[in-house]
Amino acid sequence: MAVGPFAQQVTFLYTRDLATTAAFYEAIIGLELVLDQGSCRIYQVAATAFVGFCQRSDAPQPPA
Numbered sequence: 001m002a003v004g005p006f007a008q009q010v011t012f013l014y015t016r017d018l019a020t021t022a023a024f025y026e027a028i029i030g031l032e033l034v035l036d037q038g039s040c041r042i043y044q045v046a047a048t049a050f051v052g053f054c055q056r057s058d059a060p061q062p063p064a
Helices: 018-028
Strands: 009-015 032-036 040-046 049-055
Touching: 009 018, 018 040, 018 049
Parallel strands: 009 049
Antiparallel strands: 032 040, 040 049
């Protein structure tokens, strides 16, 4: 049963290195991969909340 106007939510973030990002969130954080779209990977973070990481060459550089 949804509370409020939204049943699910996905937050998308950009990364320059999808393979390294995916390895971290899968192996270290332990998130479940629910959808691999090739250039984007979506993970479940809560019952109805998801985070998606998308490969983009123009993504911001990580802090030094």
